[in-house]
Amino acid sequence: MALFTLQDISVAYNKQNILKDFNLEIEKGKLVSLLGPSGCGKTTTLRLIAGVLQANEGKFLFKEKDYTKVPVNKRNFGFVFQNYALFPHLSIFDNIAFGLRLRKNAKSEIEKKVMNVLEIVNLKGFEKRYPQELSGGQKQRVAIARALVIEPDILLFDEPLSNLDANLRVNMRVEIRRIQQELGITTVYVSHDQEECFSISDQVAIMNKGIIEQLSDPATIYKYPETKFVADFIGFKNFIDFDKRKDHDGKIELNKSGYSFVLHKDPQMSNSTGKIGGIRPDDLLIREKDNKGAVQENSLPGRVKVSTYLGRSYQYVVETPIGDFTVNKEMAESYRTGQEIILEIPRNQMVLVD
Amino acid sequence: MRCKVISTVFNLVLISLKKFSIISWALLLGVPAAYALSRFDFKGESVINAFFVSPILIPGIVLGFAFLRFIVGTYQLPIYAALFVGHTVIMLPFIIRVISSSLSNFDFSIEVAAESLGASKLGTFFTVVLPNIRSGILAAVMIAFLESFNNVDISVYMTGPGVSTFPIQMLTYVENYFDPTISAISVLLMFITAFFMFIVERLMGLSYFTKR
Ligand SMILES: Nc1ncnc2c1ncn2[C@@H]1O[C@H](COP(=O)(O)OP(=O)(O)O)[C@@H](O)[C@H]1O
Ligand SMILES: [Mg+2]
Numbered sequence: 364m365a366l367f368t369l370q371d372i373s374v375a376y377n378k379q380n381i382l383k384d385f386n387l388e389i390e391k392g393k394l395v396s397l398l399g400p401s402g403c404g405k406t407t408t409l410r411l412i413a414g415v416l417q418a419n420e421g422k423f424l425f426k427e428k429d430y431t432k433v434p435v436n437k438r439n440f441g442f443v444f445q446n447y448a449l450f451p452h453l454s455i456f457d458n459i460a461f462g463l464r465l466r467k468n469a470k471s472e473i474e475k476k477v478m479n480v481l482e483i484v485n486l487k488g489f490e491k492r493y494p495q496e497l498s499g500g501q502k503q504r505v506a507i508a509r510a511l512v513i514e515p516d517i518l519l520f521d522e523p524l525s526n527l528d529a530n531l532r533v534n535m536r537v538e539i540r541r542i543q544q545e546l547g548i549t550t551v552y553v554s555h556d557q558e559e560c561f562s563i564s565d566q567v568a569i570m571n572k573g574i575i576e577q578l579s580d581p582a583t584i585y586k587y588p589e590t591k592f593v594a595d596f597i598g599f600k601n602f603i604d605f606d607k608r609k610d611h612d613g614k615i616e617l618n619k620s621g622y623s624f625v626l627h628k629d630p631q632m633s634n635s636t637g638k639i640g641g642i643r644p645d646d647l648l649i650r651e652k653d654n655k656g657a658v659q660e661n662s663l664p665g666r667v668k669v670s671t672y673l674g675r676s677y678q679y680v681v682e683t684p685i686g687d688f689t690v691n692k693e694m695a696e697s698y699r700t701g702q703e704i705i706l707e708i709p710r711n712q713m714v715l716v717d
Numbered sequence: 718m719r720c721k722v723i724s725t726v727f728n729l730v731l732i733s734l735k736k737f738s739i740i741s742w743a744l745l746l747g748v749p750a751a752y753a754l755s756r757f758d759f760k761g762e763s764v765i766n767a768f769f770v771s772p773i774l775i776p777g778i779v780l781g782f783a784f785l786r787f788i789v790g791t792y793q794l795p796i797y798a799a800l801f802v803g804h805t806v807i808m809l810p811f812i813i814r815v816i817s818s819s820l821s822n823f824d825f826s827i828e829v830a831a832e833s834l835g836a837s838k839l840g841t842f843f844t845v846v847l848p849n850i851r852s853g854i855l856a857a858v859m860i861a862f863l864e865s866f867n868n869v870d871i872s873v874y875m876t877g878p879g880v881s882t883f884p885i886q887m888l889t890y891v892e893n894y895f896d897p898t899i900s901a902i903s904v905l906l907m908f909i910t911a912f913f914m915f916i917v918e919r920l921m922g923l924s925y926f927t928k929r
Pocket of ligand 1: 376377381399400401402403404405406407408
């Protein structure tokens with residue numbers, strides 16, 4: 364049973380729809396990410412769940428009760444911001460105790476809870492400091508502690524790691540996942556970083572222009588994107604708009620401008636009848652042109668247009684009769700700009716989307 | 718002579734007290750106005766902003782005459798009321814501008830944080846917003862004090878029997894006597910002003926008055 368549900372939600376700013384007929388259901392104890400490019404409505408969705416923003420239409424159900432009109436301060440949801448939003452005039456202790464004091468907890472109780480949560484976020488001994496005296500990572504821990512200490516029913520994160528440097532980001536996301544699982548707290552996590560979302564989520568919702576394009580567990584999304592947008596977003600950089608598609612038992616035949624391709628039919632692949640094929644730069648094979656003449660299966664003749672050094676590998680942009688492709692290839696063999704080559708699409712590496 | 722010094726000091730204290738009661742009143746209007754202008758986007762915001770700043774732009778002589786005409790002339794209110802209203806109007810633009818700049822450094826997501834932790838809107842304003850703009854408020858009080866204390870052009874209309882302001886009394890004094898008293902007082906006033914500006918500079922930096 365879902366802990367909370369967004370039902371046919373619409374939000375508009377200045378008569379412009381930001382969310383339209385938006386539906387989302389989240390189960391108790393799960394960590395669900397909203398992932399999408401900047402401006403797609405992630406923060407709006409989060410603010411809506413928090414109660415900061417009122418929907419123009421639709422309902423917000425919490426434990427099957429209508430919470431649509433319940434104001435922020437009566438919801439008991441924790442909110443963690445990208446810019447931490449700590450109270451600059453209060454010490455770390457008072458920052459964390461803020462919610463408890465409003466709940467009229469006894470003094471000894473407050474002390475116990477604050478110390479306890481400081482231990483959870485590994486910040487013992489910092490209670491007398493002020494926010495300006497902490498590093499970014501420490502501030503974000505305080506923000507998490509402040510949200511956790513009120514024992515919220517839902518924890519909301521809005522790009523909490525965007526202001527931290529790369530190493531710290533990885534540590535913090537592991538930390539967030541650990542705390543979330545230890546306390547079994549239902550969490551909605553917003554980010555535009557794919558790796559971050561995939562690494563910590565039970566489920567990921569890929570958003571585009573105010574709608575959810577796909578909601579699934581990370582592994583499924585990574586392997587079986589259902590729409591072109593999702594495929595593109597998670598790294599299928601090459602797309603072929605096929606002219607014909609023919610489904611057989613166990614395989615699919617595709618054709619583009621006279622070049623034919625065969626794919627394995629993966630039973631887990633979506634039932635879509637889409638004719639757009641997507642493939643990652645890492646999965647395309649590139650080899651020197653041989654003089655055997657006949658074109659082999661799933662292969663295309665091409666010419667290297669641009670070659671870029673990526674460190675571990677080279678990236679080539681290859682010109683073919685059916686468009687340009689981006690290919691990554693390890694260092695060992697390299698190709699010159701202008702060289703004639705053959706591109707091959709492995710049978711099981713392409714997805715088909717609408 | 719000594720008696721005169723004591724009564725002067727006493728007078729200064731009295732003036733200050735009156736000033737601060739007007740300032741409190743102006744703060745009561747100015748802080749919410751500055752808050753609303755910074756926090757919300759609404760239709761006619763720039764018009765309201767311009768309206769609040771307009772007393773700076775209109776020549777004081779004109780403004781003072783208008784007050785006299787309406788408050789004392791049309792509405793038959795005592796001259797004190799005119800002084801009160803007049804000085805509130807002089808102070809407001811400064812209060813609003815100083816507090817607005819202080820609020821422009823304020824991160825409003827902190828308000829959402831407080832509310833998500835259970836604070837009401839009003840509670841958030843008092844426990845989170847006010848403590849974070851207190852230096853702005855203090856600076857506003859001082860600027861307003863100086864502005865009103867040093868004002869002549871509007872105050873000159875609002876004097877009557879037994880009702881006057883310090884600079885106006887100085888003006889009258891110079892018209893009638895010619896002795897070093899005024900020079901002494903002027904130096905004193907310069908020191909007071911410098912002292913206040915020093916505190917304001919410490920609190921917020923004077924750049925606050927050059928940007929909008
Ligand atoms: N207060 C606002 N007024 C007008 N438009 C807004 C406001 N807040 C957000 N928007 C618009 O709504 C869209 C979604 O914003 P947001 O939810 O913040 O996106 P995200 O968090 O995914 O980057 C954007 O196009 C943004 O310009
Ligand atoms: Mg956002």
